[in-house]
Amino acid sequence: MKSTIPDTGVPITPAAGNGGDRQENRHEASLHGEILLRLRDYVVEGNIPEGARVPERQLCEMLGISRTPLREALKVLAAEGLIELLPNRGARVRQLSQRDLEELFDVMAGLESLAGRLACEAITDAEITAIEQLHYEMYGHYLHRDMHGYFQTNQRIHESIVAAARNETLRTAYANFAGRIRRVRYSANFARKRQRWAEAMREHEAILDALRRRAGSELSDILFQHLRNKRTAAIEHLSEPQEDAPASA
Amino acid sequence: MKSTIPDTGVPITPAAGNGGDRQENRHEASLHGEILLRLRDYVVEGNIPEGARVPERQLCEMLGISRTPLREALKVLAAEGLIELLPNRGARVRQLSQRDLEELFDVMAGLESLAGRLACEAITDAEITAIEQLHYEMYGHYLHRDMHGYFQTNQRIHESIVAAARNETLRTAYANFAGRIRRVRYSANFARKRQRWAEAMREHEAILDALRRRAGSELSDILFQHLRNKRTAAIEHLSEPQEDAPASA
DNA sequence: GTCGGCCATTTTGCATTCATTTTTTGTCCT
DNA sequence: AGGACAAAAAATGAATGCAAAATGGCCGAC
Numbered sequence: 001m002k003s004t005i006p007d008t009g010v011p012i013t014p015a016a017g018n019g020g021d022r023q024e025n026r027h028e029a030s031l032h033g034e035i036l037l038r039l040r041d042y043v044v045e046g047n048i049p050e051g052a053r054v055p056e057r058q059l060c061e062m063l064g065i066s067r068t069p070l071r072e073a074l075k076v077l078a079a080e081g082l083i084e085l086l087p088n089r090g091a092r093v094r095q096l097s098q099r100d101l102e103e104l105f106d107v108m109a110g111l112e113s114l115a116g117r118l119a120c121e122a123i124t125d126a127e128i129t130a131i132e133q134l135h136y137e138m139y140g141h142y143l144h145r146d147m148h149g150y151f152q153t154n155q156r157i158h159e160s161i162v163a164a165a166r167n168e169t170l171r172t173a174y175a176n177f178a179g180r181i182r183r184v185r186y187s188a189n190f191a192r193k194r195q196r197w198a199e200a201m202r203e204h205e206a207i208l209d210a211l212r213r214r215a216g217s218e219l220s221d222i223l224f225q226h227l228r229n230k231r232t233a234a235i236e237h238l239s240e241p242q243e244d245a246p247a248s249a
Numbered sequence: 250m251k252s253t254i255p256d257t258g259v260p261i262t263p264a265a266g267n268g269g270d271r272q273e274n275r276h277e278a279s280l281h282g283e284i285l286l287r288l289r290d291y292v293v294e295g296n297i298p299e300g301a302r303v304p305e306r307q308l309c310e311m312l313g314i315s316r317t318p319l320r321e322a323l324k325v326l327a328a329e330g331l332i333e334l335l336p337n338r339g340a341r342v343r344q345l346s347q348r349d350l351e352e353l354f355d356v357m358a359g360l361e362s363l364a365g366r367l368a369c370e371a372i373t374d375a376e377i378t379a380i381e382q383l384h385y386e387m388y389g390h391y392l393h394r395d396m397h398g399y400f401q402t403n404q405r406i407h408e409s410i411v412a413a414a415r416n417e418t419l420r421t422a423y424a425n426f427a428g429r430i431r432r433v434r435y436s437a438n439f440a441r442k443r444q445r446w447a448e449a450m451r452e453h454e455a456i457l458d459a460l461r462r463r464a465g466s467e468l469s470d471i472l473f474q475h476l477r478n479k480r481t482a483a484i485e486h487l488s489e490p491q492e493d494a495p496a497s498a
Numbered sequence: 499g500t501c502g503g504c505c506a507t508t509t510t511g512c513a514t515t516c517a518t519t520t521t522t523t524g525t526c527c528t
Numbered sequence: 529a530g531g532a533c534a535a536a537a538a539a540t541g542a543a544t545g546c547a548a549a550a551t552g553g554c555c556g557a558c
Contacts, residue, residue: 029336030541032324055509066543068317071511072324075281079325081418087278088510088549103418110363110419117473118355169330169352170359173422220473221466224366279511304539315513320541337519337540 032069039063039073043082043093044179050095081180096184102235104181109227111174112158116207116223118165120216128211131160135208142201150197157204161211161223184238196233203229281318288312288322292331292342293428299344330429345433351484353430358476360423361407365456365472368413369465377460380409384457391450399446406453410460410472433487445482452478 039059048054056067056074063070078085084094096104134157141150162174203226210219288308297303305316305323312319327334333343345353383406390399411423452475459468 032541033336057509067510068542068544072321075321076324076328079328081421087282089551090510100418103416106367106416107363107418107422110359110366113469114356114359114362114473117359167352167355169349169356169426173356177418217470220362220469224363224469281511306539316540317512317514339520339540 030069031065032072035063035065035069036073036076039070040077040080040082040179043077044182046183048093050093053090053092055090080176082183093183096180098235098238101181101184101238102231104177105227105231105234108174108177108181109224109231111170111177112161112227113220113224115162115165115167115170115174116211116219117216118167118170119161120211120214120219122166123164123211123214127160127164131157131164131211132208134160135204138204139201142197154200154204161207193233196229199229200226279318280314281321284312284314284318285322285325288319289326289329289331289428292326293431295432297342299342302339302341304339329425331432342432345429347484347487350430350433350487351480353426354476354480354483357423357426357430358473358480360419360426361410361476362469362473364411364414364416364419364423365460365468366414366465367416367419368410369460369463369468371415372413372460372463376409376413380406380413380460381457383409384453387453388450391446403449403453410456442482445478448478449475 042048056070060067060070074083074085074091077083078091082094084092086092134153138150138153138157141147141153162171165171203222206222207219207226210222291297305319309316309319323332323334323340326332327340331343333341335341383402387399387402387406390396390402411420414420452471455471456468456475459471
């Protein structure tokens with residue numbers, strides 16, 4: 001059994017055994033729907049090495065289903081850009097080149113830039129107040145050098161801006177691209193440089209300021225530049241040697 | 250007639266050269282890949298009424314295949330947002346509400362805005378010259394009141410800007426959203442108002458000007474406003490003449 | 499000793515088949 | 529006559545089977 005698969009013999013998810021305790025499903029009641037969600041999470045979490053070839057058979061065993069719904073889910077994941085489907089040669093986790101990452105970051109920047117612009121048109125004072133709260137909370141994390149908390153709050157701020165844009169299509173697209181990037185766990189390391197961190201905080205203050213003034217164009221510009229700088233930091237980090245131990249879970 | 254099922258006995262043989270090529274060349278070999286391309290074109294072309302329920306069996310007969318590859322293609326189309334997949338109730342052509350259209354237009358505006366910004370970073374003089382050529386050509390169409398030629402050239406200009414952004418991810422996303430909108434055939438009517446047409450020409454001149462100066466932020470702003478105005482015109486057009494009452498049961 | 503062709507095994511792609519759910523239709527009761 | 533219930537018919541969801549292509553190993557040739 002010369003398994004070309006690295007370490008894919010993994011429990012893909014606890015997934016609450018088939019006890020039959022769950023028929024209350026909002027949207028994805030069907031099997032292929034659930035498989036899709038689980039597989040997507042599984043890939044996004046980075047449990048499969050890049051470019052690793054994962055035979056359908058093995059995935060079927062792991063998931064306890066037949067190949068038909070699995071293949072449907074794979075097609076969708078391929079359409080989402082998470083995996084690649086080579087004809088007659090199976091599915092591979094799409095490996096993102098540095099160029100791909102740059103492109104993804106730029107698209108994310110464009111989407112957030114758009115979100116900021118749209119948000120200025122319809123955001124309520126209450127929403128701004130909520131974002132301000134998050135901002136102060138994030139500032140606290142920054143002062144305490146709590147990188148994990150900082151990133152989580154940071155993400156919530158950006159999500160709040162996207163939500164304030166009141167555009168579900170944008171929200172979905174944003175989530176999709178965010179998922180593609182999330183595979184690359186840059187966030188845990190990208191802001192080691194304290195200087196960049198301080199810059200990011202200043203940029204966030206400018207974001208908040210523009211948001212308060214509902215200055216759409218300005219906010220759009222600031223957000224794009226903010227994400228651009230993030231991108232630069234992330235790419236630089238990726239180019240550097242990674243000496244760290246990844247196990248922070 | 251309570252049945253929403255129309256006579257879908259239509260020959261699904263368009264497959265003719267489309268204005269824009271799709272992003273996936275990797276699927277063309279396999280059957281489901283070809284089915285995907287044909288079905289997507291078929292839906293984008295608007296051959297299926299909105300919300301119409303099309304039984305898989307019927308599509309299989311039309312396409313001469315079995316249900317397995319068809320279902321795979323349907324899943325992908327659903328992921329792309331072209332159709333809806335109701336659990337146990339089949340696939341329906343996704344009908345876009347006015348709100349959906351507004352959202353789509355805004356996202357397109359954001360993507361083109363981003364494209365303009367990125368294009369300013371890397372566009373060559375030759376590319377600008379080419380766009381200028383298209384611009385003059387479009388101006389000729391405008392002077393001759395040739396709406397069809399105008400729209401085609403206009404589309405080529407916008408595609409050129411997206412291409413100049415040198416971001417394949419962006420290009421793919423742009424093509425996807427463009428396909429969703431294309432179902433709604435607004436373009437044939439949206440510029441009935443000559444005033445709007447003249448405005449659009451002026452905006453295009455401003456676009457070209459900003460592009461020549463590589464003024465990224467400015468071009469970003471102009472493009473967004475340009476698309477915003479397009480959106481307004483399109484939505485207004487949709488509200489006015491109701492050629493078909495989509496009222497489904 | 500290494501390269502190249504041949505064959506067995508595995509894997510993918512598609513068709514077919516089975517099981518569930520939905521929809522329709524027919525009948526019966528109010 | 530109209531509505532409710534039930535059974536038939538059809539459609540969807542998932543599993544299995546089968547053919548074609550690919551992967552890998554083996555043997556022979558150079």
